[in-house]
Amino acid sequence: MLAGRATANIVRRPFYGQDLILQMDAIGVGSLPITVLIGFFSGVIMALQMSRALSQYGATGQVGQITAITLVREMGPVLTALLIAGRNASGIASELGSMKVSEQIDAMRALGTDPVKKLVTPRLLAMCVTLPLLTIIADFVGLIGGYMVAVPLLRLTTGAQYWNNAWRSLEYNDIAQGLLKPFLFAVIIALVGCLYGMRTSGGTQGVGKATTQAVVVASVWIFIVTAVITRIFVNL
Amino acid sequence: MARQEPKERRCILKFEEVSLIFEEGHPILDRVSFEIWSGETRILLGAAGAGKTVMMKIALGLLRPTNGKVYVFGEDVTGFDERKWFDVRSYIGILFQEGGLFDSLTVEENVAYPLLNQARFMAGGKKPTAESVRPDVQEALNFVELGKTMSKFPSELSGGMRRRVGIARGSVTDPELFLYDSPTAGLDPITANTIITLLIKDRELRNTTTVIITHRFQDGNLLANFRYNPESEKLEKLPAGSPFLERTKFMVMQNGRLVFEGTEAELAISKDPYISKFSMHPATKVS
Numbered sequence: 001m002l003a004g005r006a007t008a009n010i011v012r013r014p015f016y017g018q019d020l021i022l023q024m025d026a027i028g029v030g031s032l033p034i035t036v037l038i039g040f041f042s043g044v045i046m047a048l049q050m051s052r053a054l055s056q057y058g059a060t061g062q063v064g065q066i067t068a069i070t071l072v073r074e075m076g077p078v079l080t081a082l083l084i085a086g087r088n089a090s091g092i093a094s095e096l097g098s099m100k101v102s103e104q105i106d107a108m109r110a111l112g113t114d115p116v117k118k119l120v121t122p123r124l125l126a127m128c129v130t131l132p133l134l135t136i137i138a139d140f141v142g143l144i145g146g147y148m149v150a151v152p153l154l155r156l157t158t159g160a161q162y163w164n165n166a167w168r169s170l171e172y173n174d175i176a177q178g179l180l181k182p183f184l185f186a187v188i189i190a191l192v193g194c195l196y197g198m199r200t201s202g203g204t205q206g207v208g209k210a211t212t213q214a215v216v217v218a219s220v221w222i223f224i225v226t227a228v229i230t231r232i233f234v235n236l
Numbered sequence: 237m238a239r240q241e242p243k244e245r246r247c248i249l250k251f252e253e254v255s256l257i258f259e260e261g262h263p264i265l266d267r268v269s270f271e272i273w274s275g276e277t278r279i280l281l282g283a284a285g286a287g288k289t290v291m292m293k294i295a296l297g298l299l300r301p302t303n304g305k306v307y308v309f310g311e312d313v314t315g316f317d318e319r320k321w322f323d324v325r326s327y328i329g330i331l332f333q334e335g336g337l338f339d340s341l342t343v344e345e346n347v348a349y350p351l352l353n354q355a356r357f358m359a360g361g362k363k364p365t366a367e368s369v370r371p372d373v374q375e376a377l378n379f380v381e382l383g384k385t386m387s388k389f390p391s392e393l394s395g396g397m398r399r400r401v402g403i404a405r406g407s408v409t410d411p412e413l414f415l416y417d418s419p420t421a422g423l424d425p426i427t428a429n430t431i432i433t434l435l436i437k438d439r440e441l442r443n444t445t446t447v448i449i450t451h452r453f454q455d456g457n458l459l460a461n462f463r464y465n466p467e468s469e470k471l472e473k474l475p476a477g478s479p480f481l482e483r484t485k486f487m488v489m490q491n492g493r494l495v496f497e498g499t500e501a502e503l504a505i506s507k508d509p510y511i512s513k514f515s516m517h518p519a520t521k522v523s
Binding site: 012014016099102103104106107109110111112113114119 | 296298317319321322323324326328330332336337338339349350352353355356358363405523
């Protein structure tokens with residue numbers, strides 16, 4: 001019901017554009033430094049792990065290919081989503097939960113404004129726009145991390161070969177699932193955060209409980225959805 | 237700021253046999269009926285848990301009655317869904333018990349909130365901005381004598397100041413009906429009198445229909461017997477026989493039922509042990 005109302009509000013007046021921009025700033029810009037950091041180190045770790053395995057088969061030149069496929073298909077979307085779930089699902093649940101227990105959401109209704117339109121819709125939209133963008137950035141920075149390990153550090157391959165392999169290994173199927181996943185994760189994170197926040201009860205203890213539940217439930221759904229999507233795309 | 241006196245009196249709020257039952261056999265509100273007409277003031281008295289706030293929430297559409305009909309501004313709103321209620325509520329001012337302010341917004345942002353977010357102020361696609369509504373916000377805050385607190389946060393204000401900001405936020409849209417939930421609860425007598433003076437001032441200058449939940453008889457007494465003189469900017473007692481004395485009526489709630497509705501004089505002569513506790517009747521007043 002919350003998903004339906006939040007989605008329907010996208011096309012209904014009034015539009016709260018400023019709230020959308022504020023949320024995109026909080027979720028997107030606010031999460032950028034940590035996304036870049038995690039993305040970079042996931043690429044570094046991937047290349048380091050792969051270097052050992054690939055050297056056994058004399059295929060160290062393929063490190064760019066493996067890093068690109070793993071990052072774009074799975075690691076980039078999932079790691080970024082888990083990061084945003086920890087950072088923003090908790091933030092959304094605690095903010096809305098505090099508003100709920102202090103009756104500010106009722107005040108919003110009493111003042112003639114729709115809390116779903118004012119609070120949920122901007123967060124849902126902002127998440128759907130920023131999470132795929134953050135994932136693309138994490139993928140790219142991860143590839144740079146892999147390059148740093150594979151080329152200057154371990155000299156497994158040349159720079160040109162690394163980027164060439166990485167680029168050529170990616171198919172439309174990989175790009176499609178790499179963009180579909182963060183979009184679905186964004187819907188999950190925003191709606192779970194808002195749902196647990198808006199149904200908070202039990203004072204400050206309830207806010208803490210709602211925050212924890214939002215992160216746990218969002219994380220579990222991220223893994224379930226990625227498994228389902230991967231299963232679908234494997235057969236395509 | 238002052239709204240024109242309406243040419244015809246009209247029914248602003250009407251309850252028709254309204255009941256609310258949460259659990260089977262235990263009504264929170266039991267067949268409550270009353271009418272409030274434009275320009276009137278109603279003082280809602282009753283013990284804690286008598287159903288006063290529930291009645292106010294039903295009038296605002298925050299709770300849906302189990303039985304009966306509710307009319308707001310002459311329209312049957314009983315079956316209204318949440319979206320239709322948003323429009324109705326934008327014509328009703330509300331002051332919550334603790335002010336109900338948004339703690340992450342400044343005083344200015346709190347008062348500007350209805351003007352910036354209610355759909356009726358965005359008609360024709362023209363969206364108001366913080367700059368465009370600032371004069372109205374400043375005027376509303378000046379009205380409650382808090383014109384210099386625009387940049388403060390609610391946590392920086394005293395309890396009485398928060399209520400006054402709540403009054404400014406409720407009145408900034410110039411509502412036809414203003415509902416006050418225990419505006420003086422927990423306040424010292426001086427601050428409580430300041431709040432009631434503001435309520436009377438708002439009622440006189442804007443001709444607002446007013447409903448007040450209170451536990452203090454003094455609040456009702458002031459509202460029933462005093463008017464605001466804009467020239468002297470002070471309250472003055474209404475002379476005996478003034479037609480304005482009839483504008484203020486009292487209602488007493490007991491266990492979800494409306495057990496009294498009448499003027500202050502009628503309340504004072506009531507012999508009912510429960511009702512007389514809310515009047516100044518010395519013979520039956522129970523400490």
